[in-house]
Amino acid sequence: MRRKLFGLPALFLLATVVGTASLAGLAGASSPSSGNGKFNAATWKPTLDAPLPPMEAPLSFHLSDQPAYWYDNQRTDLEGILHTRSLSAAVAGVPTKVKFEIGEPYTSQTHTVSSIVWPVGAKGVPFIQQGSFAGETEFELSTPGLYVFQCRVHPYMLGAVVNDDPTTPGADLGKKVHWIDGTDMPTSADEILFIVSKFFIVTEPANWQYYSPDHPVVWDPQFPAAPVMTYNADGSPNLIPNLNDYFHQKYHLPQTLNPPTKPDVQGVGEFFVDTQFEKSAGKDKPGSITTYDASTWEMTRKMFLPGINMNFSDSKLALAPTKGRMLDHIGFEVRDLAAFCRKLEAAGVKFDVPYMKEPSGIGRALITDPWGTSIELTEGFNQ
Numbered sequence: 001m002r003r004k005l006f007g008l009p010a011l012f013l014l015a016t017v018v019g020t021a022s023l024a025g026l027a028g029a030s031s032p033s034s035g036n037g038k039f040n041a042a043t044w045k046p047t048l049d050a051p052l053p054p055m056e057a058p059l060s061f062h063l064s065d066q067p068a069y070w071y072d073n074q075r076t077d078l079e080g081i082l083h084t085r086s087l088s089a090a091v092a093g094v095p096t097k098v099k100f101e102i103g104e105p106y107t108s109q110t111h112t113v114s115s116i117v118w119p120v121g122a123k124g125v126p127f128i129q130q131g132s133f134a135g136e137t138e139f140e141l142s143t144p145g146l147y148v149f150q151c152r153v154h155p156y157m158l159g160a161v162v163n164d165d166p167t168t169p170g171a172d173l174g175k176k177v178h179w180i181d182g183t184d185m186p187t188s189a190d191e192i193l194f195i196v197s198k199f200f201i202v203t204e205p206a207n208w209q210y211y212s213p214d215h216p217v218v219w220d221p222q223f224p225a226a227p228v229m230t231y232n233a234d235g236s237p238n239l240i241p242n243l244n245d246y247f248h249q250k251y252h253l254p255q256t257l258n259p260p261t262k263p264d265v266q267g268v269g270e271f272f273v274d275t276q277f278e279k280s281a282g283k284d285k286p287g288s289i290t291t292y293d294a295s296t297w298e299m300t301r302k303m304f305l306p307g308i309n310m311n312f313s314d315s316k317l318a319l320a321p322t323k324g325r326m327l328d329h330i331g332f333e334v335r336d337l338a339a340f341c342r343k344l345e346a347a348g349v350k351f352d353v354p355y356m357k358e359p360s361g362i363g364r365a366l367i368t369d370p371w372g373t374s375i376e377l378t379e380g381f382n383q
């Protein structure tokens, strides 16, 4: 901790000399493990003084269509340490810009870069755009702590920056963070640590749950083995010596994933599963729809949508927090919807919103299936 503090003036000097802050230089000045000042990801280990690998400003993220690497800092060399390519680190006190680039070849879609978590008191947050876009946008870090960004069109797209206070031990998440729902929480709050753990699961394919069709498998997600500083509600420090160990204990990891079983109850008809992160041969971007026969629970079809990368469009409605769910409802375009709804009604289906025709000519109805899935039926969107 002391070494880190003493290393700080050298960093400021460096920033003045080279204009942009080269954090690799900082690591050389403050971390004995980096020896001659050259950063080497293969030998680098997190310490209290240097809990996160040094990164050069500006910190840039390419927004991408590749599953998990949605906010890609392209630091493949650090993926084995950080267990994500969607987290970057800065040193608080050094003016650091975060750059977000949206465009080909990384993504064919438009996105937003929207704050969902930020340190209480930070400037320029929430960082929000009017709508999804392609191009570049920049954000300047101020207050130390944790900043998390999300795409509002594709809410699983997550990126984060820790603006680490160099005077405290560990990667400092800051005293209090503001959560997009309007609450301020101390960084030691269960909710914040839960989000942090999920971040590393969502943004690292190796941390996803892969099931075997016929035998149990062990799921053992990995997190940075780094010291992390959080704070209690009264402002007192709460140092987590090793985030990987901490999450393993807290969330009872590793866990066993049993092979999926078919439901005991037979279903009716065919159902569609959104498998939009599935990759397929001959397509550089993921995206598919999988259909099942509900009477046998057997897979019947896969549709790899040629030329389509992500199969969601910008929402015209205000988005609510997804609360752990990726999908609010699914929609089907139905020919002669009015007759179809009469048929459903005769079969005893209850409507949340009965069939109606909007002034625009679009027909609409909303039902909930027996498993609680909200299904919107429409007619006229394909015209």
Ligand SMILES: [Cu+2]
Binding pocket: 109, 110, 111, 112, 151, 152, 153, 154, 157
């Ligand atoms: Cu997006």
